[in-house]
Amino acid sequence: MEITYINDGGESITLRQSRPFFLTKIDGTGNTKQSVKTFQAPQQDGAFYISSSLNMRNITIEGTVITQTPDEAYAQRRRFLHVFTPKKHGLFFYRGRQIPCVVEEAALIATNRERAPNFFVSLLCPSPFFETPDEVRVELAAWESKFQFPLEIPETGIELGARQPSQIMTVDNIGDVACGCRIVFKALGTVTDPEIMNVDTGAYVRVNTIMSAGDEIIVYTHFAGKRIVNIINQTETSAFHLLDTGSTFIQLDAGRNVLRYDAALNVDLLEVSIFYRPQFLGV
Numbered sequence: 402m403e404i405t406y407i408n409d410g411g412e413s414i415t416l417r418q419s420r421p422f423f424l425t426k427i428d429g430t431g432n433t434k435q436s437v438k439t440f441q442a443p444q445q446d447g448a449f450y451i452s453s454s455l456n457m458r459n460i461t462i463e464g465t466v467i468t469q470t471p472d473e474a475y476a477q478r479r480r481f482l483h484v485f486t487p488k489k490h491g492l493f494f495y496r497g498r499q500i501p502c503v504v505e506e507a508a509l510i511a512t513n514r515e516r517a518p519n520f521f522v523s524l525l526c527p528s529p530f531f532e533t534p535d536e537v538r539v540e541l542a543a544w545e546s547k548f549q550f551p552l553e554i555p556e557t558g559i560e561l562g563a564r565q566p567s568q569i570m571t572v573d574n575i576g577d578v579a580c581g582c583r584i585v586f587k588a589l590g591t592v593t594d595p596e597i598m599n600v601d602t603g604a605y606v607r608v609n610t611i612m613s614a615g616d617e618i619i620v621y622t623h624f625a626g627k628r629i630v631n632i633i634n635q636t637e638t639s640a641f642h643l644l645d646t647g648s649t650f651i652q653l654d655a656g657r658n659v660l661r662y663d664a665a666l667n668v669d670l671l672e673v674s675i676f677y678r679p680q681f682l683g684v
Contacts, residue, residue: 402427404462406484406524408491414484420467421477422520429460430495431683433529458526460493460502466509466518478509478518485522493524496684498531530578530680541570541597541662541673568668569600572658576679579652581623583676588612593666597673599651600659607645614670618643622650653677 402424403417416424435455439448466481468474485507493502502524510519574580584606586595595618596607608618608629617632618640627650631640653675662673 403495405494406491406522407494408484408486408489410489412484414481416462416464421473422464422481423467424462424464426463427460427495429458429524430531433458433682455529458500458529459505460500460524460526462520462522462524464520466520468517474518481509481520482507491524493526494534495531497534498681498684499534500526500531501528502526530576530580530682531684532678532680536583536676536678539570539572539675539677541660541675542568542671568663569659569661572653572660572675574653574655574658574677574679576655577682578680579654580677580680581621581626581650582653584620584622585672585674585676586612586618586620587672587674588614588616588670589672590614590670591667592664592671594645595662595664595671595673596645597651597660597662597675600661602651604649604651605645606648606651608640608643609645610640610643620650622652 403415404424404427405413405415407413414422416422418424433455435453437453438451440451441448466474466477468477485504487504487507490501490503492499504522505525506521506523508521510521584597586592586608588595591614592612594607594609595612596605598605606620606622608620610618610631612618613633615634619630619632621628621630629640629644631638631643660675662668662671664671
């Protein structure tokens, strides 16, 4: 049983079943609760289901500060409260997963033993989903390197790279729920109207613009974080106005997603990458 908390100032603390912060209890990492909205007509038995959504997650941590001297206990208490400050947001890491959170309460409870006060932390997670610490990257259109050692160059020459032949690729979301993603369009030459489409649903994202060599367009499809960025000569500007009116900020469903990229002109000069973090209901 081990957890790590890192606040947005980069300060971290690890709690486990050892000194100085002996962890005794973690609660809230597995249970999920949702609010269900219904409508009941007069004289109706039961009700009509309208919608449901998961509530925020609350994680509580309990343990004991174990030190050799009262002065050391005081120093560890200072460190504990400094890292678990409610003035900074943070990330909670547990069993290879992370979840953004904010400190709701951090308390040190005095005991009859000055060197072993108990501690209690309550973390409120606005998003109830745990995520993988690292983003998953999928290349939908890129060059496959064929340059390797030992190197032997025949008279006919060698192939340094090969373009992926298919415009369709399967993305496997190992999470429990659908998640947003970051779509990166990069032009190797002049490209018109880059797009990506979910083959199964027909939903697509298309950006109506002409890209030149080196230009990038980044589409963020995360809930409450949707935006489009255009990067030209390392200068970043908003490109929301370039979004095609029929576009949908596609989500990656849990399981198999079949995606297809395209362009109105010069699709062979388009590189497409997708970055996402699978989301889980608990750990």
